[in-house]
Structures are given as C-alpha cells and as structure tokens.
Amino acid sequence: MKSIKKSTIVLITLVSIVGLAQASDKSHDSTWPQARFEINNYQTTSSVADVAQFMSALQKKDKALKPYQPKNAPRTTETGQPLNAWRLAATGKDPLRVYINAGIHAGEVEGKDAMQIILRELIQGKYPEIRQSIEIVTLPTYNADGADAQDPLNRRHQPNPAGGVGPRENVFGIDLNRDMMKAAAANTRWMLAMYQDFQPAAVFDLHTTNGSYHGFHITYEPAWATGGDAPLQGLNRRMLTDVRAMMLKQGMPTYDYGNFRFDKDKKIVGWESAFSSPNLVSNYPTLQYALGVLVESYVYRSFKERIEDNRLYVVELLRWLAANKEQVKREQMAAKTRWADQWKINDARLPLRTEMTLAETYTFEVVDPIKDANGQIIGEKSRTKMDLPAYVAFKAVDEIRVPQGYLVDPAYAEKLRPILEAHGLNVLPGSARPRGEALMYFHETERNIAKDTFQGVFTAQIKGQWKEQMPEKRAGYAWSNETLDKAIYVPLNQPLGRLGFYLLDPRSADGLVYWGYLHAYYARGKGMWGEPPRQPILAVGSAAANYTSESAAGKPERVQE
Structure with missing residues (x-):
C-alpha cells in the first residue's frame, strides 16, 4: 500500500512539473505571436502597425479577442493615424469591465509593449481568475501620431531602445493627458465615446516618470478628481494600498506617484502628490463612477525592466479587481445612489477645489544619482532611508450647494x-x-x-x-x-x-x-x-x-x- 501511494505521488509530481514547464514555455512557443521588441531583442519599441500585426495574429488563437470601436467615435486621429483598440471578452458571466490606456505620451512606451504580453498571457490561460471575471478593452497606441514618430533624440534621459521613442504630445502639440474635459483631440473624443459604449468600472493609464530619484519601480495614483464620491475614492485608494503590499512581497517596491517636498534650504521634508484635476485620464474616471489608476514606471530602469514592471503591476491590479468584483460593483451603485439621495432633499453639494493632505508617514529611499551627459543614471553615490510625511491624499474644500442646472x-x-x-x-x-x-x-x-x-x-x-x-x-x-x-x-x-x-x-x-x-x-x-x-x-x-x-x-x- 505504501509503495502504491509513493508511486502515485511521483506520477502526480511529474505531471505537475511537465504541466508547469509547458505553461512557462508557451510565450516562447513559435506558434504564439511575438511582439516586435521580442523579435529584435528590445532594439525597438512597437509601431502602430506592429501592434496591429501582433493582435491580428493573437486573434487566431482566441476569437474572443476582437478589434473594438466605440459607437460614434473617431476611427483615426486628425492626421489619419488609426486608433486601434482591442476587446478581450471574459470567460465568466457578468464580468467587470476594465479599460487600459497606453502610449498617451509616445515617449513612455513600456505600457504599450507590456499590454501585448499581458493579452497573450491571458489568452494562454495564465491568469484564469482574471480571464473569468474581467473584460478588457485596451488601446496600446493611444497617441497614434507619436507612436510612429520614433527618434533616438526623444527622452534621452531614460534608457531607450536603439530605435528611440516617440514625442510626448500629439502632432498639434496637445498633451492628450490634459484634454479630458475640453476634448479638443480626436483621441479624447474616442475615449469619451468608449465611456458611453463600454462603461468601464476601472481605467488604467500607463506612463513613465519624468525624473524623480526614488527607489520605487512603480509609482501610482488613484482617481483624485475634485468632486468625486468620497467612499468610492476610498475604495480606489484601498485597492492601490493592497496591491502595494502584494508587490512588496514579490520584491517590487511601489508607492504613490509624486516627488520629494523641499524646504527653503533644499532639505527634503516630505513626499507629495501632483494633481487632482479631471483633465487627466486617470483622474477623470471618478466623475464617471469608475476607479482610476495612474501607473508610472521608474524612468531610470532599463527598457526591458520597465516593460516587465508594467506587466507585473497591471496583472496584480487585475487580480485585485477580479477578487473584489462584487464589492466594486456595489460601491459604484452606492455612489450613484448617494448623489441621487442628495437631490431628494434638494441639498446637492460639491467642492470647488481640493487641497493635498497628510495620508501617512512612510519610509522612503532617497537616491543620490550619478548621471551621464544625457541625464541617464549610470550609478548611485548612495541610498538614504528617510521616514517622511506623505501628502498623497486630497481633501475637499469650499463645498457649495449646486443649482438645479x-x-x-x-x-x-x-x-x-x-x-x-x-x-x-x-x-x-x-x-x-x-x-x-x-x-x-x-x-x-x-x-x-x-x-x-x-x-x-x-x-x-x-x-x-x-x-x-x-x-x-x-x-x-x-x-x-x-x-x-x-x-x-x-x-x-x-x-x-x-x-x-x-x-x-x-x-x-x-x-x-x-x-x-x-x-x-x-x-x-x-x-x-x-x-x-x-x-x-x-x-x-x-x-x-x-x-x-x-x-x-x-x-x-x-x-x-
């Protein structure tokens, strides 16, 4: 009897090892499409056509992946560049809908490239809990004008692929991440149409930082737009705090997006967030009763590392949403009800502005960098740990009663x-x-x-x-x-x-x-x-x-x- 049990255990173990090996080899299987940067060993980032070609090949593996075009949305930018998005249906019923935006600043390319890997892994079956509970729409080359304007002279302060990256703004010089309210660009009108058609419960916007020297691989920010429903924003922040803890267990330090606060003597006295304006893609969702996440990879890590950091972090965000799907839906409905209830007593109120406020004290690593002529970090003189007050939340001030219309x-x-x-x-x-x-x-x-x-x-x-x-x-x-x-x-x-x-x-x-x-x-x-x-x-x-x-x-x- 003991020998039978032992042989059975050995057999199960061998099957498990083979299964794991097969799963881990899927991404390298020649039958699966490879992204441009994988084919050329990270010498270039993907163009609009590269992403379209990859997604077309991936569609042949799973018909649940389809091109996506919102109703009444522009199909191209003003210059005729296609706004190519894809929708991956969930395998389960009543999924949570998530929109993932990438490449809005065409020099910040890691999210665009990471999304190709993430969709391939989802179709390969690597994250069944996500695939069952989450339906995804993504537009990896949101700034389609900039995505193809790659030049080694753009953003030289970050380690880039040899072929270079695109410019920050679109062809008209509009920063698309400041356009959500005025909606001057075709790209923004596409996104607003996506809100009405797809009705996402969460929106991620993938970026790269511009130069803060800190020890975090990823910094993030919830949707902090002035006037958003406070409990829904609280859930948004809890999601990111939970994911922070999970990423730390995996060896990836993350924290709220921001920069060090200095006093008049240039001494570091704190850490502070940046914006609470709804014109940002990641802040706007709260006024649509959705969760929002700004994802910023650390600019000084290598191109390959930044892609991998994006992949790991976005997957963990999706895991959290999958595990908390019903709570997110309940809080969204409750937020709408709270707004309607204010009208029942004719006392609807909103703040005119917000102010940064202290959220916690946290241990930061302050990097003293060694830079080359382009501003890239080529070494570090030191890293100093400092316990600092973190001003990474916002409080509503100047609250007023609003008119009927x-x-x-x-x-x-x-x-x-x-x-x-x-x-x-x-x-x-x-x-x-x-x-x-x-x-x-x-x-x-x-x-x-x-x-x-x-x-x-x-x-x-x-x-x-x-x-x-x-x-x-x-x-x-x-x-x-x-x-x-x-x-x-x-x-x-x-x-x-x-x-x-x-x-x-x-x-x-x-x-x-x-x-x-x-x-x-x-x-x-x-x-x-x-x-x-x-x-x-x-x-x-x-x-x-x-x-x-x-x-x-x-x-x-x-x-x-």
Missing part, C-alpha cells in the same frame, strides 16, 4: 452641445427647464486671463457667486423668454450631474469657461467698445444662491481618502 445661451449651443453630450450628459432644450425656479446671474469678483497659453489656450480663472439680481452693468443683448426656450438646459439632477457642474460652472478650475470655450464673453479685451453680450450661462434654481469661498471656510472639511 445650467442654461447655455443658444448662440453657444451648437459649440457646447457636442462636448456635453460626448461626456454622457443629458442635454435638454431650454424650454424643459423647471419653470418654478429662479434664474441666477453670475457676479464676478475676480477674473484672471493667463498671460501665456496652456494647451494652446489662454485659460480663464473666474471667481464670484450666483445671485438672482442681474449684474449692474447692462448687457447689449437681453435674455428673453424666447431666448431661454431656445437655450440648452443641462440639469444636474442626473447621474453625471457632478461632471456637468465642473464642465459648466464658471468657477470650475477645469471647465469649459477655463478652457476658453466662452472667451467671447469672459476674455473681452480693452478694444471692445460697446455694451457686452449677455451672460452665456445662467444657473437655474434658488440652491444656486450658495456659499462663497469665505462663508464655506468655517464649515467642516470633508476628507477624500
């Missing part, structure tokens, strides 16, 4: 309607406005038109408050009942009302006023003689007679963690 002057309707609808907002005729509600006019207290352009725009920062009284200065054109009916009305009592507020309120730090869509009114120069035009946006509802920044200062701050 906004009326947009019919003169601007055809200009703004396509953008508002692209974001998924329900846009109604002005005649559909609630008739019993007061019309509110914006009283400016401060206007700052930028002296230099950002994204090609002289941005406008506006301060003030809504009042029922008309401003003292007479307008050359009056709002009439006929004008009001011909206007477009955007109610905020809708699922994406948060997003509508930040797009249309003149005080928004990232709205359409800020981005110059209404400069004919908000940026009139000294050479404009006559009476100004009427205000292009009116607020509807007495709730708009809200607190100014000063009156809100005494109210308790809600912390988004």
